Amino acid sequence: MITLATLDIAGTTVDEGGAVYRVLAEVVAEHGTPAAEADIRRWMGADKREALAALTGDPGAAEELHEKFVARLHTAYAETPPRPLPGVAEAIAELRERGVRVVLTTGFDRQVTDPLLASLGWRVGEQLDGVVCAPEVAAGRPEPDMIVEAMRRTGVDNPANVLAAGDTVLDIRAGRAAGAAMVVGVLSGAQTAEELAGEHPTHILGSLAELPSVLAGELSRG
Missing domain, CATH: 1.10.150 (DNA polymerase; domain 1)
Known part of the structure; x- marks a missing residue:
């Protein structure tokens, strides 16, 4: 799970x-x-x-x-202020309602990340369970350090209980390096399905908004 x-x-x-x-x-x-x-x-x-x-x-x-x-x-x-991708805020809320903790990981540092998330009204303890920035760990992507730190902060010990998602090849490499059970590439960013598929994610989705239904399907099959 x-x-x-x-x-x-x-x-x-x-x-x-x-x-x-x-x-x-x-x-x-x-x-x-x-x-x-x-x-x-x-x-x-x-x-x-x-x-x-x-x-x-x-x-x-x-x-x-x-x-x-x-x-x-x-x-x-x-x-041009950033905004949540369509359906993503709702998907995050649904995941958290189901008991899935949600931690954002990013190659940005806090100088960029904190004002960006504040502009969206996203706060740890309210819409999110944590945020890990690359400078806070030993190495950024493709190393798994940010995912490992997210696990540490949320008390999740087993990568079999972890899903890692992102729109780049490096996101997928980091998820695989962490041993995450689900490594999801999304096509809402700058890289193509062909580029992402070359890294062998477990899933490729058009948008993160699809994630709750995909997780529900995985649970029913499990």
Whole structure:
């Protein structure tokens, strides 16, 4: 039985208009190292400091570049506020009503995550059971550390009780590395069904809004 769902934020639970990767590409290009779209896509879902260091080839500038990225992203979000993807808030509420704890995981740090979630009115202890940001663990995706930390914070010991969902290849790799019983790719973000399927998730859904019915179906078969 699934008792914990770990869900990515941008592109999985929240529609932020693709701003994060647009801004990431801008910051990298302004540093003098323009990145091809394929290179940006490889870092979707990753810790943003790690992405900036790798994409620019300049780890020493990562902190300064991250500060620029955060400021630019706040401006983008002020101009076009993020919003929950259709049906996702309702799906999260339904999961929690069934006793499934819901923890968001993200490659953002708290500078981005906390204002973003506050703008949605999502709070730990009310709409959510926790939030884990990549800088709070030893390694971001594709390592399983954020999922393991979500398990620790919610008292879930067995990965057989865990569902991990996200819209990127790195989300799926992290879920598989954690040994999660269900590893769900969603098509509401920037990566395609073909890209996600190559990582062998247990499910690919059009939207996280479908998750409660999928879980109900798994329970009835179990």
